[in-house]
Amino acid sequence: MKTMQGLFIRCLAATLALGTSMLAFSQAAFAWEPKKPVDFVIMAGKGGGADRMARLMQSVIEKNDFASKPFIxxxxPGGSGAEALLHLKNAKGIAADHTVMVTLNSFYTTPMRQKNLGIDPxxxxxxxxxxxxxFLLWVHKDSGITNIEDFVKAAKAEGRDWIMAGTGKGQEDxxxxxxxxxxxxxxxxxxxxxxxxRVAKELAGKHAHSTVNNPSEQLGFYEAGTTMPIASFTPERxxxxxxxxxxxxxxxxxxxxxxxxxxGPQAMSDEAEEYYRGVFKKVYDSPEWQKYMTDKSLQGEFITGDELIAYWTDNNGRHETILKAIGEI
Amino acid sequence: MEILDALLQGFIVALEPINLLLVIVGVTVGLFIGAMPGLGSVNGVAILLPTTFLVPPTSAIIFLAAIYYGAMYGGAISSIMLGIPGASTAVATTFDGRPMALRGEADQALTAAAVASFVGGTISVLLFTGFAPPLAEVALAFGSPEEFALMMLAFATFIGLGGDDIPKTLFSIFIGLALSAVGLDIISGEPRLIFFDIQGFFHGINFLVLAIGIYGIGEMLWTIESSRGNVRVSKAMVSVDRILGALRRTKEAVGAIFAGSFLGYFVGILPAAGATPGSMMAYGVAKMISKKPDSFGKGNISGVAAPEAANNAASTGSMLPMLTLGIPGSPTTAILLGGMVIWGLEPGPRLFVDQAEFVWGLIASLYIANLFAVLVNIAFIPAFIWVLKMPFTILAPVIFILCVVGGYAPTQNMHDVWLMFVFGIAAYLLRKLDYPMAPAVLAIVLGPLAEVSLRQSLLIAHGSPMIFFERPIAATIMAISFVLFALPLVKYIRARLSDRAAGL
Known part of the structure; x- marks a missing residue:
């Protein structure tokens, strides 16, 4: 009798164990995971601020195993980001769940300037x-310009010959x-x-008189004492x-x-969206990312979902006003 | 003395067992990555970048640089053996490497390529060691007008490339230029030449698609037709004696190798240019300084050696702006640059001072990588030759598959594969009509670079082309290129005059 009871308990235990593992298995099956390497699209050229940042994100993901598949x-960079936006717009099916993109502000401006692309950011x-x-306003150290008054005076004297180098037409710069x-x-x-x-180099090589680079792009030249900032486009110094x-x-x-x-693309499934949100939240919270933000003078909290949409809507409106004011659209 | 001291320190770093091991593994891996059509150093370095978090930054960059280096050697292999450029940097190697292989001189071409790569690599590392800071100044002095002048020089060296038929050469260049204009305009962002509204044209025409179409598919059609199904397997022999003989024969190409090395290095240090235009220009120059320019394109050993010397020299050169200015000189260094950011190193003018161990360890490792690459490469030559002994019925499908993979890999878009077939067939037909194809490939590589720098220069100058003649560097380069443009014309008139004199 005792053995029977023992056998029964053992059977029960085995069933329970099987059941739990089944449960665990099915849960794992529910959480969406990428099935192939993820295309990590950068809407800018190699070596710029957006590019370096994207590669940092990729490395943080790889290093800490935040994702089961690599991000490539x-x-x-083509057409002020139009090429990247089109790529995202056209991502359907499995591609839609395996494509994410790092954006700049050309995310707003390029679709406004090129209505024929049919893109709504x-x-x-x-x-x-x-x-x-x-953003800061940069000049070459040898120009002798140290403040905005000098800058305005010098730029006025040169008139149309004053060269401002920037990235892309109708973009931030x-x-x-x-x-x-x-x-x-x-x-x-x-x-x-x-x-x-490349823009930073144009200033360092004196082919341009000024630029409005991000700190990360000018940092090397700034530290070497080649270039210097005149003023910043931020609320505080x-x-x-x-x-x-x-x-x-x-x-x-x-x-x-x-x-x-x-x-992500419009066609991205909710499960995939949830997954990538998790991955990039982890990236944001990682010590590597936080250090990069401090080192390169980056700001801002991690926001997502409706809050991010609201932020986009606000900025989209602002850009439309600016572009209209300067006659670009 | 200071430099030698620093270099010595660098060697101590580079000769640490782990670094030495990584160099050897790196060049070997790179060799094969470079040899696979469609997989170039860019892909190799990008794929292996994440693995480098396991080692310290200095070891990591040594490993990636070794791959970059090995891939420069490897690119020549499929260019010579199969006639398909293994990487964009090895396109010019196909021009003469393939005809040599068809003549049964594959081992000689491979040896010449290896030796030239070694010399190019060594010269460029020496230049790097001795003159990095002043050369960084040169790179800084190059603005858009200088860049455009340099592109004109590149075109000038190619005017004579298509043989004597200058109108046909021009036609080929214009086809290439027109194709390079397809896609989104870099400056204004407007779409251009989007045929039939096909989405694939938005990203432009990748020049590897054109090169593989012409040299892979077109060449295969040509071989099948010219042999009428009865393909003669190229005589492929290899022995120590033959390799030694090949080494002696490489001496013929000494001038081309040296010209290629210096030119390649110089083009490499300029941001935005890189190894591909460098190797093409070296080919043009080698032909210009050759005593037998007519044999170029038909299997001249200098035509293999010059671009190979140049692409290795350029790959070292392109690290210079990366380290000192934080600007990549080539797509591969752009990835390396990303790596440096990840490892917490700030590229820029301060790097040589703040991270001396890293910089000099890297430079010293390039010497070592170079040595191992040439040894590994020569050791593998018999294995590569063995591939050529396969019957054409096996080789042709293999080439075909490699072409398709090579066309698909860079953008992962079937559109490019179809385009490649179209180019292959078109190239085959044009070849029957005796149109040279190399100038078209050159034009599609240099076209976008030339266009952007031209438009930037004209914007700066409010539309006045005088900007190219007012700046000393640009003016000098422009003057040289005008002389080179005029040269074939002068030759032509002279020949006519002497013909007339003989007629009288």
């Missing part, structure tokens, strides 16, 4: 905003250039280059560049950020 960075899947990048032209009555010539790294006043302090109420967000 793909640069699609607000229709993309909001995965997460990783940071907001800051041009908006800032147009703002400066308007606010100070300048006629700076805007010349687009491929990638912020940046800890790293205490010497540069904000435009607010200078009496021009202009604040401008670059969003560094991760978005």
């Amino acid at each position: 960075p793909i640069n699609k 607000l229709s993309f899947t909001p995965v997460g905003r990783m940071a907001e990048d800051t 041009q908006l800032l250039t147009d703002f400066l032209n308007g606010a100070y009555g300048l006629q700076m010539k805007y010349v687009p280059f491929k990638g912020g790294g 940046l800890p790293m560049f205490q010497e540069a006043p904000t435009f607010k302090e200078l009496g021009k109420n202009f604040v401008y950020f670059m969003q560094r967000s991760v978005v």
Whole structure:
């Protein structure tokens, strides 16, 4: 009798164990995971701020095993990001669940300027905003310019021969250039280059008179004493560049950020969306990412879902106003 | 002395067992990655980047640089053996490497390629060691007008490439230029030449698609037709004696190798250019300085050696702007740059001072990588030759598959594969009509670079082309290229005059 009872208990235990493992198995089957390597699209060229940031995210994911499949960075810089946006728009089926993109502000401006692309940025899947990048106005040290008055004087003297290098037509850098032209009555010539790294080099090599680079792009030259910031487009002075006043302090109420967000295609499934949201939240919280944000003067909290959509809607409206004001659209 | 000290320190780092092991593994892996059509150093470095978190940053970059280096050697292998460029940097190697292999001189071509790569690599590392900071200044001095002038020079060296038929060469260049304009305009972002509204044209025409179409598919059709199904297997022999003989024969190409090395290095240090235009220009120059320019394209050993020397030299060169300016000189260094950010190193003018151990360890490892790459490469030559002994009925399908994979891999888009077939058939037909195809490939590589720098220059100058003649560096380069453009014309008139004189 005793043995029978023992056998019964053992059977029960075995059944229970099997049951639990089945349960665990089915739970695992429910949580969505990528089935192939994920295309990590970058809507800018290699070596610029967006590119370096995307590669950092990729490495944080790899290093900490945040994802079961690798993220493969793909640069699609063509047409101020139009190539990347089209790629995302056309991602359907399995591709839609295996494509995410790192965005810049051309996310708003390129679709406005090129209506024929038929892209509505607000229709993309909001995965997460990783940071907001800051802008400063940079000049070469040898120019002798140390403050905005000098800058305006020098730029006025050169008139249309003052070269402002930037990335892409109708993108962030041009908006800032147009703002400066308007606010100070300048006629700076805007010349687009491929990638912020290249733009920084144009200034260091004195092929351009000024740029509006992100800190990460100019940092190397800044530390070497080749270039210096004159003013920043942030609400408050940046800890790293205490010497540069904000435009607010200078009496021009202009604040401008670059969003560094991760978005998915419209057609991405809810499960995949949830999955990527988890992955990038982990990236945001990682010590590597936090250190990068401090080192490169990045700001902003991680936001996602409806909050990110609201942020996009707000910024989309702002960009539309700016573009209309400067006659780009 | 200071430099030698630093270099010595670098060697101590590079010769640590783990680093030495990584160099050897890296060049061997790179060799095979480079030899696979469609898989170039870019893909190799990108794929292996995440594995480098296991080792310290210095070891990591040494490993990746060794792969980059090995891939430069490896690219020549499929260019010579199969006539399919193994990587974009090895396209120019196909021009003469393939005809040599068809003549049964594959071992000689491979040896010449290996030796040239070694010399190019060594010269460039020496230049790197001695003159990194001043050369970084040169890279900085190059703005858009200088870049455009350099592109003109590249075109000028190629005018004579298509043989004597200058109109046909021009036609080929224009086809290439037109194809390079397809896609989204880089400056304004407007779509251009999107035929039939096909989405695939938005990302432009990848020049590897054109090169593989022409040299892979087109060449295969040509072989099948010219042999009428009775393909003669190329005589492929190999022995120590023959390799020694090949080494002696490589001496013929000494001038081309040195020209290629310096040119490649110089083009490599300029941001935005990289090893592919460097190797093409080296080919053009080698032909120009050759005593037998007519034999180029028909299997001249200098035509193999020059681009191979140049692409290795350029790969070292492109690390210079990466380290000192934080700007990648080639797509592969762009990935390496990403790696440096991840390892917590800030590329830029301060790197040589703040991270001396890292920089000099890398430079020293390039010397070692170079040595191992040439040894590994020569050791594998018999194995590569064995491939050529396969009957054509087996080889042809293998080539075909490699072409398709190679066309698909870079963008992973079937559109490119179809396009590649179209180019292959078109190239075959044009070849029957005696149109040279190399200038078209050159044009599609250099076209976008030339276009962007031209438009930036004109924007800066408010539309005045005088900007190219007002800046000293640009003006000098422009002047040289005008001379080179005029040269074939002068030759032509002279020949006509002497003909007339002989007629009288």
